[in-house]
Amino acid sequence: MRISAAVTEARGAAFTLGSLELDEPRPAEVVVRMVGSGICHTDLAVRDQKRHMPLPAVLGHEGAGVVEAVGDGVTHVGPGDHVVLTFNSCGGCRMCAQGRPAYCDLLDAHNFAGLRADGTTPLHRESGDVHGVFFGQSAFATHALANERNVVKVDPNVPLVPLAPLGCGFQTGAGAVLNSLRPSAGSTVVVFGAGSVGLCAVMAAVVAGCTTVVAVDVNGRRLELAREVGATHVHNGTESDTASFLRELTAGLGADFTVDTTGAASVLRQAVDVLNQGGVCGLIGGSAPGTEVSLDMRTLLLGRSVRGIIEGDSVPRLFIPRLVELYRQGRYPFDKLIGTYAFEDINQAVEDMEKGAVVKPVLTFHREPHAMPPGGR
Template sequence: MKITAAVMREKGGRFSLEEVDLADPRDDEVLIRMVSCGICHTDTLPRDQVVPAPFPAIYGHEGAGVVEKVGRQVSRLQPGDHVVMSCNSCGHCDTCQTGHPMYCRHFFQANFGFARMDGSHTIYKCEEVIHGSFFNQSSFATYALGTERSVVKIPSDVPLDLMGPLGCGVQTGAGAVINSLRVQAGDSIAIYGAGSVGLSALLAAVVTGCAVRICVDPNEERLEVARTLGATHVVNPAKTAPVEAIREITGGLGTRFSLETSGNLTALRQAVDSIQIMGECGMIGAPAFGSEIGFDTWGLLLGRKIRGICEGDAVPKLFIPKLVELHRQGRFPFDKIVRFYDFKDINQAVEDSERGRAIKAVLRFDFH
């Protein structure tokens, strides 16, 4: 079928809206009419070749929309369902089978392979292959294909245009706090980075009853947003040494948990140094491939832990509906970090995201 998609044709380039052909859904696939799609930092990685990827290509991996058609083997979804599209996983390896799909042995192929798992392509322009299936979505388009495994049904009475970021960025930050670190009432946490992932982690820390919630970011406007969303303290590392400030806030102990969301190696070292004895640091931010960092080994010997976190350790079909319900109750107001853009303004939305003018940019698709 003919669809309109935002195509990237060169390294560091701009998106061009083009008419392309999308394949019909296979037996295990779902065709979705896109209503909205969040923009995530991960969408720029293949564009800038931080992650090796082919051109031309279609990105987008925080899609939300309405099911139009389902394959014969699809049993949990039907036309008319409102859905959020999330990450892909094989479903067959040991980590998938034990309930950890975000650590799928084939995660890179399933999400950054720019083709179906069997290597076939889903999008063409005449005879030209347009590399799709990014995160099993490529949802910077008016329609997208997914599979039942990576598409999550949500209630039809919540604002669908808002829900896309739950598929990745919001899920990642919230899941890091709730699923990975398992922050509890009365705990303390220092969150490095007040972007969409860090602020989603902050909202989750409020939900869990975490008592001391510190946000660290050099952007004063974002620190002000963090205050309004529930940060008990904020630290600007451009003005104050964050480790010393956090120790002062916590009576010299450091926080029970820390979370690094920006991919900045200096911030990661500070996040580790911020935690108390027996504390735990979660690493979400993705620095360049091959990056290395040193730590105080004696500090780690005193029971401190560092762990990498992918997509908030979520099982999307279980975790995303929980976040939807928390939002519906007014306890998880991630809408306060969202700024909407028309699909035709995708380049402006990406630029605003990269320059810090938008915390979470979300594209809306107009079918009128």
């Protein structure tokens, strides 16, 4: 079928809209008519080849839409279902068998190769093939070809556009708190970085019943938004010493949990140093290969720990519907982070994202299917 897609032709190039031919679904594959697609920093990292994937390619990995067709053997979804597209996994390795698909042994092959497992791409044009199936979807297009494993059915009574970022960024921030750290009610959580992932971690800490939720950033507007979505305290790292602020706030004990969304070695060191004895730091932020951090070993010896977190330790088919229900109830208001752009304005959306003018841009495609707004919103 003919589709319109935003193609990344070369390293650092602007997205170019063009017409492509999309394969019909093979066994286990699903064709989704896109309604919304979030733009994530990982998309831009691949565009700039800081994270390798062969080009030309269609990127986009936070898609939401309506199923149009399914291949043989697909039973989880059918035509007309509302779905969120998320990361892909093999479904059969040791990590997938443990219910940890975000750590799939074949994660790169299923998300960054730009090809199906058999070495083919579903995207074609007269001048040659275009790499697709980015994160098992390539959602910067009017239609995406996904795999049944990375398609999550959602409540059709909730608008689809704001659900798109649940496929990656929003489930990452929420899952880091709710799935990975699992703070008990009354805990102290400090989130370093008030971007979309960090702000979702703040909201998740509120959901978990944490009574001291701190957002740390250098952007005053982002910190105001952090307060709006539930942070009890905010701190601008350019105005005073962060460690001193947190020591005073916690009566010298330190934080129970910290989350680093920045990927900066200096910030991770700080996020570990401000933990109390027994505290846990969750590392979400990506960094360049070879980036190293220096930690005080005695600090770790006193019960502190650091753990890396991918995709919020999520089992998407279980976790994403839970987040949708929290959103429907008005308890996880991630729509406050979103700015919408028409698909043809993708490059403007990217520019605004890179300038910090929007927290989470979401591209819109077709008319939104009928859906009721979330309760109380």
